[in-house]
Amino acid sequence: MSKPFKEIGVGVIGFGTVGTGTVKLLLENAELLRKRVGVPVKLLQVADMDTERNRGIKLPNGMLIDNAMRIVRDPNIQIVVELAGGTGAAKDFILESIRGGKSVVTANKALLAEHGTEIMRAAINAGVDIGFEASVGGGIPIIRTLREGLSANRIEGIYGIINGTCNYILSRMTKEGKPFAEVLAEAQNNGLAEADPSFDVDGIDASHKLAILIWLSTGGRVRLKDIYVEGIRDISPDDIAFAKVFGYTVKLLAIAKENGSGIEARVHPTMIPSQYLLSTVDGSNNAIYVKGDFVGSSMSYGQGAGMLPTASAVVSDVVEISRNLLRGSTGRIPPSGFSLMNQNMVTKIKPFEEVQCEYYLRILVMDKPGVLSRIAGVLGKHAISITSVLQKGKEKNAVPIFIITHQAKESDMRAAIAEVDKLSEVLDRTRMIRIENNL
Amino acid sequence: MSKPFKEIGVGVIGFGTVGTGTVKLLLENAELLRKRVGVPVKLLQVADMDTERNRGIKLPNGMLIDNAMRIVRDPNIQIVVELAGGTGAAKDFILESIRGGKSVVTANKALLAEHGTEIMRAAINAGVDIGFEASVGGGIPIIRTLREGLSANRIEGIYGIINGTCNYILSRMTKEGKPFAEVLAEAQNNGLAEADPSFDVDGIDASHKLAILIWLSTGGRVRLKDIYVEGIRDISPDDIAFAKVFGYTVKLLAIAKENGSGIEARVHPTMIPSQYLLSTVDGSNNAIYVKGDFVGSSMSYGQGAGMLPTASAVVSDVVEISRNLLRGSTGRIPPSGFSLMNQNMVTKIKPFEEVQCEYYLRILVMDKPGVLSRIAGVLGKHAISITSVLQKGKEKNAVPIFIITHQAKESDMRAAIAEVDKLSEVLDRTRMIRIENNL
Numbered sequence: 012m013s014k015p016f017k018e019i020g021v022g023v024i025g026f027g028t029v030g031t032g033t034v035k036l037l038l039e040n041a042e043l044l045r046k047r048v049g050v051p052v053k054l055l056q057v058a059d060m061d062t063e064r065n066r067g068i069k070l071p072n073g074m075l076i077d078n079a080m081r082i083v084r085d086p087n088i089q090i091v092v093e094l095a096g097g098t099g100a101a102k103d104f105i106l107e108s109i110r111g112g113k114s115v116v117t118a119n120k121a122l123l124a125e126h127g128t129e130i131m132r133a134a135i136n137a138g139v140d141i142g143f144e145a146s147v148g149g150g151i152p153i154i155r156t157l158r159e160g161l162s163a164n165r166i167e168g169i170y171g172i173i174n175g176t177c178n179y180i181l182s183r184m185t186k187e188g189k190p191f192a193e194v195l196a197e198a199q200n201n202g203l204a205e206a207d208p209s210f211d212v213d214g215i216d217a218s219h220k221l222a223i224l225i226w227l228s229t230g231g232r233v234r235l236k237d238i239y240v241e242g243i244r245d246i247s248p249d250d251i252a253f254a255k256v257f258g259y260t261v262k263l264l265a266i267a268k269e270n271g272s273g274i275e276a277r278v279h280p281t282m283i284p285s286q287y288l289l290s291t292v293d294g295s296n297n298a299i300y301v302k303g304d305f306v307g308s309s310m311s312y313g314q315g316a317g318m319l320p321t322a323s324a325v326v327s328d329v330v331e332i333s334r335n336l337l338r339g340s341t342g343r344i345p346p347s348g349f350s351l352m353n354q355n356m357v358t359k360i361k362p363f364e365e366v367q368c369e370y371y372l373r374i375l376v377m378d379k380p381g382v383l384s385r386i387a388g389v390l391g392k393h394a395i396s397i398t399s400v401l402q403k404g405k406e407k408n409a410v411p412i413f414i415i416t417h418q419a420k421e422s423d424m425r426a427a428i429a430e431v432d433k434l435s436e437v438l439d440r441t442r443m444i445r446i447e448n449n450l
Numbered sequence: 451m452s453k454p455f456k457e458i459g460v461g462v463i464g465f466g467t468v469g470t471g472t473v474k475l476l477l478e479n480a481e482l483l484r485k486r487v488g489v490p491v492k493l494l495q496v497a498d499m500d501t502e503r504n505r506g507i508k509l510p511n512g513m514l515i516d517n518a519m520r521i522v523r524d525p526n527i528q529i530v531v532e533l534a535g536g537t538g539a540a541k542d543f544i545l546e547s548i549r550g551g552k553s554v555v556t557a558n559k560a561l562l563a564e565h566g567t568e569i570m571r572a573a574i575n576a577g578v579d580i581g582f583e584a585s586v587g588g589g590i591p592i593i594r595t596l597r598e599g600l601s602a603n604r605i606e607g608i609y610g611i612i613n614g615t616c617n618y619i620l621s622r623m624t625k626e627g628k629p630f631a632e633v634l635a636e637a638q639n640n641g642l643a644e645a646d647p648s649f650d651v652d653g654i655d656a657s658h659k660l661a662i663l664i665w666l667s668t669g670g671r672v673r674l675k676d677i678y679v680e681g682i683r684d685i686s687p688d689d690i691a692f693a694k695v696f697g698y699t700v701k702l703l704a705i706a707k708e709n710g711s712g713i714e715a716r717v718h719p720t721m722i723p724s725q726y727l728l729s730t731v732d733g734s735n736n737a738i739y740v741k742g743d744f745v746g747s748s749m750s751y752g753q754g755a756g757m758l759p760t761a762s763a764v765v766s767d768v769v770e771i772s773r774n775l776l777r778g779s780t781g782r783i784p785p786s787g788f789s790l791m792n793q794n795m796v797t798k799i800k801p802f803e804e805v806q807c808e809y810y811l812r813i814l815v816m817d818k819p820g821v822l823s824r825i826a827g828v829l830g831k832h833a834i835s836i837t838s839v840l841q842k843g844k845e846k847n848a849v850p851i852f853i854i855t856h857q858a859k860e861s862d863m864r865a866a867i868a869e870v871d872k873l874s875e876v877l878d879r880t881r882m883i884r885i886e887n888n889l
Contacts, residue, residue, distance in 0.1 A: 152600065305471070310751040327600065338777075349485050350487065
């Protein structure tokens with residue numbers, strides 16, 4: 012049954028970077044959107060506390076207001092785009108819009124991570140849509156890909172480069188051999204990293220996004236605390252150079268894997284074979300490699316952030332919801348892509364200590380006979396066998412030893428490293444990077 | 451308004467390779483499909499003329515029949531999956547299903563290329579869905595990406611590796627330095643190329659797929675005769691080796707570009723910079739690189755053919771249609787992704803002679819003084835200037851000259867080559883490969 016919408020009214024809350032891109036898109040591509048939807052998709056109102064700043068866009072008189080609640084309550088607006096950010100007022104705007112029967116589009120990962128269940132439940136109960144394509148992978152339509160394009164597959168693995176800042180820093184460290192701190196400082200100067208970079212470089216942002224991807228793959232929510240998270244601060248140019256010698260590239264990967272013994276969920280620096288497509292994803296780009304039981308290997312690549320790519324994702328949700336409104340079919344696909352009988356499910360994550368993979372180790376030792384044999388002995392005691400060893404040219408009396416191991420269990424590796432670090436010949440904390448060979 | 455479907459009935463016509471994959475998926479992932487759709491998606495009947503051959507799948511008694519029309523007319527079947535192929539009976543099955551109010555999923559590119567307009571119109575008039583995700587890019591959900599994921603974008607360019615056979619052959623020629631004929635023969639022996647390979651290696655298959663991609667980007671149909679098509683038979687290991695020296699990789703690309711002066715549509719071997727992600731797509735894999743005005747660069751990668759990946763695409767359509775059936779919203783998105791007011795539009799393609807690009811030339815000449823100057827003179831006369839020249843070590847008296855040009859017009863290049871080939875010092879037909887530098 013079609014409702015007789017002559018146009019779809021859109022209100023945008025938050026006129027910052029993504030808000031500006033979204034407004035620009037809705038205005039510039041209005042004719043294209045009309046053709047794709049069938050009726051005009053009309054931007055009616057934009058709200059921001061700052062109504063003065065010049066965003067380089069000329070809005071019609073009266074379109075920009077400072078009271079977001081006027082959008083939430085405007086009967087001519089069917090779709091509220093929440094780009095204010097934060098978890099306070101933004102949550103109220105969204106819940107109040109939903110209660111009023113409006114569909115919502117948001118890019119607010121933090122809000123989804125903290126209050127996702129409550130918001131999704133409200134949307135389901137109200138029979139409205141909630142679009143969040145922009146929350147993962149910027150312009151890459153990965154939400155749709157998991158929920159629709161690959162809907163026939165049991166998802167066996169996800170390997171995502173989903174934090175542009177980390178990928179930018181690692182790419183530059185790889186190309187230029189510079190240390191982390193130097194590249195980070197430059198990225199901060201260029202506006203490519205935040206003044207407080209922790210959310211990005213410590214892997215937190217990637218873990219929030221991974222939680223969303225797993226939810227769309229399994230239908231069950233993931234508790235953030237179940238995801239192991241390790242950032243890139245510890246990676247040195249030496250690690251990257253050694254990885255290269257052995258045919259590997261270092262990336263911050265968000266990994267989810269199902270392999271019979273449970274689902275793994277982890278974010279950490281990872282060495283992957285350099286000939287893999289994922290290794291060649293450079294700069295602040297994002298890519299999500301998905302393995303499905305029928306589709307096999309697939310990958311989606313694009314810009315992971317930025318004003319315009321994110322606006323592309325936001326407005327693709329506006330288009331989808333508009334199409335639903337015209338057919339009276341909002342709520343047609345539940346937010347997770349799984350039917351509602353699954354909505355309270357929690358996805359059980361395998362304890363990280365039980366995860367198995369290959370490892371790279373960098374151990375700084377005194378250049379003395381017998382050191383390597385002592386280290387190998389400790390590893391062997393913990394059921395860890397060595398694939399290859401490389402010893403770097405002498406730096407005074409301290410020599411780094413680089414080791415690649417066969418598959419081992421995380422708990423064994425941790426115990427082994429603790430013991431290695433106690434050896435009198437070991438001069439510094441051992442560094443370890445996990446390896447994924449079979450994407 | 452929901453219709454009270456307790457389950458969705460599916461019938462599969464054609465129990466060949468893709469049919470077998472589809473049946474396998476519907477049976478093995480039945481529980482997953484139920485969770486994603488909300489009600490069981492039930493395979494009720496499979497039809498094939500050959501009901502005896504062992505496909506390695508055990509079907510319940512009575513499921514396999516030899517009369518496809520029984521599926522078309524079965525009131526318990528809502529979705530007919532047509533995988534019989536060909537443009538004869540398959541067309542009848544589809545049109546008759548649509549007339550009976552059933553939605554249809556097909557992977558039949560040839561049928562869509564020849565009778566697409568008629569079939570789409572029938573589906574629109576009947577208010578049913580027609581899914582054809584499997585027609586381009588195998589398991590890659592590129593139809594959905596253009597119609598939904600990137601729906602907010604004006605598509606500025608599409609660069610597709612969408613014929614797995616060609617990419618397999620070119621990849622092996624690149625890695626092993628073997629000539630086309632030898633790799634083709636091996637591919638035929640391995641079942642990776644057809645006994646009559648023309649449809650693939652002459653670019654015809656890629657042009658059919660490109661027509662579909664342009665239709666989804668512009669909303670207008672493309673006449674196949676408007677697409678310039680050139681296959682890979684003429685590519686030699688020498689061309690590939692020279693490309694490499696200058697930092698290029700040779701791929702068969704399906705290209706659509708809009709650049710102010712009209713839309714270009716062409717399929718031909720193309721030299722692209724080796725550092726581009728698209729260059730690293732190897733073997734029979736497919737990848738479609740899309741440039742949108744807001745999303746910027748994006749790429750979808752995966753297996754372009756095969757029993758299981760294609761089944762993934764077929765069943766993703768079954769899921770989407772099931773979701774529509776449950777909400778009474780079939781026909782929610784018109785086949786092209788553009789509203790029906792555009793359905794009779796034809797996309798005007800720029801005449802190929804007016805297309806501009808850079809070129810690579812291989813000219814076999816007698817090793818005499820003054821030859822290069824004469825060739826450069828002919829090129830210059832036709833407004834073509836040279837970027838770089840390389841002359842290969844002498845082969846008796848015949849020497850190949852490799853040239854890369856600046857941007858030139860196709861008609862100028864053709865005229866220049868015709869004139870070059872008339873020079874007395876030129877010993878063989880000049881070979882030319884187009885270059886794309888700014889993807």
